[in-house]
Amino acid sequence: MIPCQHGVIRTADPDDAHTLKQYYDSVGPRAAKLDRKREVVTPTTDELQELLTRKENEMGGLYAIEDRGGRVQGFCSLRGVSRERRMGEALLMLIEDRFYAQPLAAEALDFLLDFAFNTLFLNKLAAHCLENETAARELLIRAGFESEGTQRDVVFTEGRWHDLEAFACFRRNYRSHV
Amino acid sequence: MSLKTRMYIRRAERDDLDTVVEWMDAPDFRRFLYGDPARSPRRIREQIVAMLGRTAGHTLPNAIYLVIESPGHGPIGLLSLQNISWRNRSCSIDLYIGEPKLRGGMAAAVAYCQAIAYCFDELNLHRISAFIYSFNTASWRILERAGAVRELTLREHITRDGKLYDMYCYGMLRAEYEALRDEIDARFSDASLAAMIAGRKQAEASTEAPP
Numbered sequence: 001m002i003p004c005q006h007g008v009i010r011t012a013d014p015d016d017a018h019t020l021k022q023y024y025d026s027v028g029p030r031a032a033k034l035d036r037k038r039e040v041v042t043p044t045t046d047e048l049q050e051l052l053t054r055k056e057n058e059m060g061g062l063y064a065i066e067d068r069g070g071r072v073q074g075f076c077s078l079r080g081v082s083r084e085r086r087m088g089e090a091l092l093m094l095i096e097d098r099f100y101a102q103p104l105a106a107e108a109l110d111f112l113l114d115f116a117f118n119t120l121f122l123n124k125l126a127a128h129c130l131e132n133e134t135a136a137r138e139l140l141i142r143a144g145f146e147s148e149g150t151q152r153d154v155v156f157t158e159g160r161w162h163d164l165e166a167f168a169c170f171r172r173n174y175r176s177h178v
Numbered sequence: 179m180s181l182k183t184r185m186y187i188r189r190a191e192r193d194d195l196d197t198v199v200e201w202m203d204a205p206d207f208r209r210f211l212y213g214d215p216a217r218s219p220r221r222i223r224e225q226i227v228a229m230l231g232r233t234a235g236h237t238l239p240n241a242i243y244l245v246i247e248s249p250g251h252g253p254i255g256l257l258s259l260q261n262i263s264w265r266n267r268s269c270s271i272d273l274y275i276g277e278p279k280l281r282g283g284m285a286a287a288v289a290y291c292q293a294i295a296y297c298f299d300e301l302n303l304h305r306i307s308a309f310i311y312s313f314n315t316a317s318w319r320i321l322e323r324a325g326a327v328r329e330l331t332l333r334e335h336i337t338r339d340g341k342l343y344d345m346y347c348y349g350m351l352r353a354e355y356e357a358l359r360d361e362i363d364a365r366f367s368d369a370s371l372a373a374m375i376a377g378r379k380q381a382e383a384s385t386e387a388p389p
Contacts, residue, residue, distance in 0.1 A: 037262075038266055038268070085336060126332075148332055149329050149331055149347070150329060151330060151347060151349055153268075153305050154268065156265060156267065156304070168333060170333075170334070
């Protein structure tokens with residue numbers, strides 16, 4: 001368990017499956033809900049429970065972000081970590097949009113950056129946002145991420161097309177940013 | 179006169195194997211078959227099993243592999259349509275030209291154009307993507323000439339020979355493809371041999387006519 005100024009970050013347990021399901025059920029498309037084919041995934045609680053039961057998964061561990069009152073505000077993870085390319089992708093899955101503007105979200109993202117650059121010694125950390133995720137976008141930019149461009153009409157959901165913006169933070173940028 | 183029939187059509191199943199093999203053994207039927215006439219009965223049977231074994235999942239595959247073939251050279255490369263999302267109506271295109279002499283030439287350009295047309299006109303996709311290494315200049319230039327838009331520049335994204343290189347992502351939307359196709363059709367609508375002959379005759383007739 002890693003204590004932060006505004007809460008704690010801990011590994012997610014099978015008991016967190018219902019809270020994680022809340023994220024997937026939350027209104028609006030989110031980049032973190034997309035799979036490799038950029039399709040919106042809608043896992044069941046059982047599937048999430050099974051995922052959280054695994055000691056190790058391809059995401060390299062899913063972490064719960066708890067506020068001071070013990071309420072889980074969301075989850076964070078690194079996925080697609082490649083040792084060869086020394087890069088991975090940051091996932092920040094907060095249940096409500098307003099959480100992205102709160103200090104705990106910044107602390108969670110800083111935890112991922114620190115883990116990526118100072119523990120895994122990665123060179124690049126990628127992140128993605130759909131065009132409606134303005135709060136998450138602002139958080140990434142404040143943390144030192146830079147846009148690498150936008151893929152148009154990548155996702156079709158809720159009756160229309162959505163653009164997907166790619167971000168990256170490099171080890172050198174993170175150090176200078178810190 | 180009303181014609182009543184109980185005839186219907188259905189998907190072939192594995193149980194149909196013996197019937198189909200029996201048809202194929204008949205010389206008058208084989209005459210109309212496509213393929214190598216020297217195929218052994220075992221090979222024919224294997225091919226039919228593969229054909230009849232197709233499941234519904236194969237009608238919406240995640241990937242499609244196509245061989246690029248030239249009359250002069252035979253098979254020259256492979257075109258793969260990966261990560262096909264039938265929900266987002268999108269896919270990612272990879273083109274490999276196996277014959278070194280043909281890389282960067284017209285063969286690759288033609289293959290890309292055919293792949294793009296196949297994705298939009300046959301698969302009814304809305305968007306195609308292509309991820310190309312920055313040092314593969316020949317490939318991304320072809321895509322740019324074909325009207326694809328460079329949407330992403332993924333910096334220091336891949337390692338080759340100990341160096342980090344950028345990767346570009348190109349995207350093309352259906353509307354852009356259709357606009358390009360219409361423009362090409364309008365520009366080259368008279369490019370057929372028949373149109374050229376007709377145009378020539380018309381020009382000759384107008385010069386021969388008295389003032």
